[in-house]
Amino acid sequence: MMTPMATTPRERAREQTMADITRIGRRHLAEYGAAALSLRAVARDLGVVSSAVYRYVRSRDELLTLLVVHGYDDLADSVAAALAAVPGDAHRERFLTLGRAVRAWAVREPATYALLYGAPVPGYQAPAERTTEPGTRVVRMMLEGAAAAVAAGALVVPDQAPVASPALLASFDGVRTQFGIDLPDSALVAGVLVWAALFGCISFEVFGQYGPDAFGDPEALFERHLAILAADLGFSS
């Protein structure tokens, strides 16, 4: 993927083994969950003794990081593919499409979703320098969509009292700089809420927090919620 043509056969073999390890790791993650991810079990499935995989992966946390990065990329790719089918000027529809795509991916890959957006795995801290870039791809898509909608006049940011907290204003400036977008404070307030609410809805559904007798038609419920969130953001239906 990253290095399409490896020079020496040894390097090609190494990349093949790396790909096998992450592939088996993803399968174990989906089948048994993150905390049950065992390097020894991966080694067994690879047909190799446990110490051999340490030649490729420094530690169990390292393998988790690989799966985290792959998960973020997979999610962002799914969302980007869904957005590609929607015209660029259908701003509200693009927001709805993004929300639906995130939910669909989470329902399809609950274990990876839990790894990314559930409680952090104890004792494991994802290295920021490797996870923030892929981890922010989806939120970047949403922010850029909102900025485009504002510029086109398709999104009218609801009136709100001005943000008072200086620390909050400063971090909003940081967001504008980091993502290179120009959205007013009140749009960022609403945007962060919509962002967190979107993942709150999905987490409740995927993690079964709605109780044993969950809602009979979660997709219809999510669709209703998405419409409310679109209105919160300022899209007119």
Add this chain to the structure above:
Amino acid sequence: MMTPMATTPRERAREQTMADITRIGRRHLAEYGAAALSLRAVARDLGVVSSAVYRYVRSRDELLTLLVVHGYDDLADSVAAALAAVPGDAHRERFLTLGRAVRAWAVREPATYALLYGAPVPGYQAPAERTTEPGTRVVRMMLEGAAAAVAAGALVVPDQAPVASPALLASFDGVRTQFGIDLPDSALVAGVLVWAALFGCISFEVFGQYGPDAFGDPEALFERHLAILAADLGFSS
């Protein structure tokens, strides 16, 4: 707690040991996280060999269940205490108080919060018959508050298209029956969204999903979000 006066000294000793185990378990949960919760470590802190704790707790999952139940009760007690200080007719303020109380508890007890509302611990399934009752206390408070506000005319449910999905309508009937409240479908749609969004905001803050450079003033941000959610629910500011 449950049995205030035990008859025989042996029973009293047993209850004392049980209390010690859950107390140490809570401390370990807070210090090292849920997946790192080790029965052997609890036994060490208790000054006893590991097999001895199996006289009191059937398994590690059993200990987790004890902590889950205690966590739900602790959260619900915190919320109830906060609500007790707000007049019953200050409906919007009661909603805001509930939200603030949940967030404050989550910030204070992040590990327990993660146990309750984070990704489920792999391989562990909380027994519904022991966790649903304490687990629904907070949502019951919110629903009852919303019903009281509707009855008092303090909450005007926003107009929405009627819910079309039969399965969703049926589960809404189930909610009305289970909680013994009478709220229209559109209020339940908004209520569930507000419920999920509330925990989405809190989870993002507690789990650090906002990125390494989190928002400088999370409390102010949460306060703004709570106001939007109150409006979504139908409270007029």
Add this chain to the structure above:
DNA sequence: AGAGAAGTGAGAGCAGTGCTCTCGCAAGGA
């Protein structure tokens, strides 16, 4: 082409985990 460097896998081993079993001892009820 040959020698040395580097990558690779196997195996043993250490410390930790959940959990089960048996064995003695002490407390409580008959």
Add this chain to the structure above:
DNA sequence: TCCTTGCGAGAGCACTGCTCTCACTTCTCT
């Protein structure tokens, strides 16, 4: 007083992450 019951200790099994050494292969440099 006997004897059932509860309790803690200890050994043990299977598993985990991770480290170390040893042999073997492969690549590279002279």
